[in-house]
Amino acid sequence: MSREQRLSEIITDHQGREGPLLPILHDVQEEFGCVDEEAERAIALALNLSRADVHGVVSFYHDFHTKADSRPVVQICRAESCKARGVEALMEGAVKAAGERVKLADVYCLGLCSSGPNARVGDKLHARLDGAALNKLIENA
Amino acid sequence: MTIIRISDDALARACGADEVAAAFAKAGATVERTSSWGMQWLEPLVEVDGKGFGPATVDDVAAILDGTSDKGIGVIAQHPFIASQQRLTFARAGKSRPLSLEDYEQHDGWVGLKRARQIGSEQIIAELLHSGLRGRGGAGFPAAIKWKTVAGAVADQKYIVCNADEGDSGTFADRMMMEGDPFALIEGMAIAGEAVGATKGYIYIRSEYPDAIDKLRKAVNLCAHIIAPFECEIRAGAGAYVCGEETSLLNSLEGKRGEVRAKPPLPALQGLFGKPTVVNNVLTLCAVHHILAEGGAEHYQSLGIDRSKGTMPIQLAGNIKYGGLYETAFGITLNELVYDIGGGTASGRPVKGVQVGGPLGAYIHPDQFEVPFDYEAYTGLDALIGHAGITVFDDTADMGAMARFAMEFCAVESCGKCTPCRIGSTRGVELIDRIRAGGRVLEGVELAPQMHNMPKKGRSQEDEIKLLEDLCETMKFGSLCALGGFTPYPVMSALKNWPEDFRGK
Structure with missing residues (x-):
């Protein structure tokens, strides 16, 4: 199936719903790793919005990206509870372990606040990390 | 056949519950995945005939099955952490399979x-x-x-x-x-x-x-x-x-x-x-x-006190020894929550302060730990109950850095609609940086003789602190929603309770 076909399939899936834009953007992001200009145009046309409207929404939310990044992503929680449990001291090692190969992203709270520092890779969560465990997680990402 | 109950809560899974459950199944036990009891320091918590074992790893499976494990905590429902709670909202926690x-x-x-x-x-x-x-x-x-x-x-x-x-x-x-x-x-x-x-x-x-x-x-x-x-x-x-x-x-x-x-x-x-x-x-x-x-x-x-009725599921988090979910009637004090129930810090160091109510909640000093958990009592302290999360910090925490983070977080997450939140948060970060650096010195073009309308000297640390207080007032009363409106709570409470963390340098 071509990219255009898949895109229009996603749009058709959600078009009948109330407030279809976010569900469409989630699926497009998931499928293509980004919501690029071409996707924005197609979505805008289908939902009778301007491309500026769609781009405004894409750029507002942290979960949507305009460019695909093929690197694996490790999200590290850097909110208050994880700070209280020492995540900041692990960051230097994490950045070193990630290098150019892995993308480190900050996330503000994974809801495991009594057991930090916490991280997320894909849909898998990791708690009670120390420096060694976090670096290993990054190396295996 | 022995029925083994293990939570499939995200925290238990992040601590290895899936692997432990798989190991029990492999050893021939019937495994039921339930909700979590909320004793998070014990996750993954394994329940066998009402008795608990935790935190369990794959290596504990054999010992738990033949009754020789030293990780037993006795009957879970009688554990002091559970028995002292009044669970209404969380009445089923630990007892039922979530999707059954x-x-x-x-x-x-x-x-x-x-x-x-x-x-x-x-x-x-x-x-x-x-x-x-x-x-x-x-x-x-x-x-x-x-x-x-x-x-x-x-x-x-x-x-x-x-x-x-x-x-x-x-x-x-x-x-x-x-x-x-x-x-x-x-x-x-x-x-x-x-x-x-x-x-x-x-x-x-x-x-x-x-x-x-x-x-x-x-x-x-x-x-x-x-x-x-x-x-x-x-x-x-x-x-x-x-x-x-x-x-x-x-x-x-x-x-x-x-x-x-x-x-x-x-x-x-x-x-x-x-x-x-x-x-x-x-x-x-x-x-x-x-x-x-x-x-x-x-x-x-x-249940509860004054106009705060019923129970509140309180969340003990951060640097705490016994963290987890504690549902109880309003009126409980932070002393009870942090020391008696939570066991103090996980690191074993003295408690420096707690933040109640998430990133927009005030930092509360141990001197104020006697205040009852009640909406109006907290408002009187210039603090929030918010969502009733309590994050504990030990004495290594730098409250100046936490105040800066509150502003930084607001700047990152601001929706941008109102000015006090969008701009104020960024200016707040800069101000806190300057306070921590000792004040504001004139530099660059400001020193040029043509700039005769410029103040002749920079601003002292005291001047900058006054400016921060002023900025916080503006954000508190001028913002459209609680993000900009409540960010001053952590900032001002940190400044009031731990001024040395701002003036140290």
Whole structure:
């Protein structure tokens, strides 16, 4: 199936719903790793919005990206509870372990606040990390 | 055959519960995946005939099965952490399988909804009012008043929206509820629908909670026939903290940027797609089924103190030895919560302070730990109960850095609609940096002789602190919503209680 076909399939899936834009953007992001200009145009046309409207929404939310990044992503929680449990001291090692190969992203709270520092890779969560465990997680990402 | 019960809560899974469960299954035991008891320092907690073992690893499996394990904690229900709680909202925690309709019914499931359908709209709202339930999301607005407004509005379509965008660090009660007892939330929404005449509900869950999204999607499908004609749909957020604010959440559901709306009009009159909408937090809706059961309202209002009625699921988090979920009546003190129940810090060092209510809550000094847990008492302290998350810090914490982080967080997450929040937060970061650097010195072009209107000298640390106080006032009273409006709480409380962390350098 071509990219255009898949895109229009996603749009058709959600078009009948109330407030279809976010569900469409989630699926497009998931499928293509980004919501690029071409996707924005197609979505805008289908939902009778301007491309500026769609781009405004894409750029507002942290979960949507305009460019695909093929690197694996490790999200590290850097909110208050994880700070209280020492995540900041692990960051230097994490950045070193990630290098150019892995993308480190900050996330503000994974809801495991009594057991930090916490991280997320894909849909898998990791708690009670120390420096060694976090670096290993990054190396295996 | 031995039945082994292990939680499938996200925290237990992040600590290796899936691997432990698989090892038990391999050893020939029957494994049931239940909700979590909330004793998070013991996760993964293994339950065998009511007795608990934890934190368990794959290596403990054989010993637990043959009864020689040294990780036993005795009967879980009698553990002091559990036995001293008053669990209403979390009554089923640890006891039922989250997606089992059979378990839910066995533990009084759907009782509230059935009764609500019999007594009708007016009586539901009267009982809710009697219970004294206040919105558990942070603002503490009486739930019954909101419902009454929506019930009284005339429209062809009304909505129930559940705010499950629990983004505050140090809070996880919503997550545990959605993962452990999803039907209770759906039942609460169906009751709300019955009360106000709404047939459609949305649950807006933040994307950082993949397990909760998955569980609720499944739960909604499983119980669709029970809640019909009410319909419930799950929507995922997209990583914007500000969408926990109700009007911003509504915009997000509509497929717009999550920008805050000015109020009025109230969402109760013009909410989702301009229709009358009840927006309630997960814990508010989850308290409803208990209140609507026979005698529930009377029981609920008999608990708590003053105008803070009922119980609050308190979350003990951060640098704490025994962290987890502690549901109890209002009125408990921080001394009891942090020391008696929480056991002090995990690091073993002295407690420096706690933050109550997430990133927008005040930092509270141990000198104030005697204040009772009560909405009005906290307001008197210039603090918030918020979502009742308590994050503990030990004496290594740098409160100046935490104040800076509060401003930085606000700058990152601001929706950009109002100036005090959008600009004020960025200026706040700069100001705190300057205070910590000792003040502001003139530099560059400011020193040029042509700049004769410039002040002749920079600003001292004291001047900068006054400026920060001024900025905080502006943000507090000038911001459109709680993000900009409450960011001054952590900043000012840190400055007031630990000035040495700002002036050190």
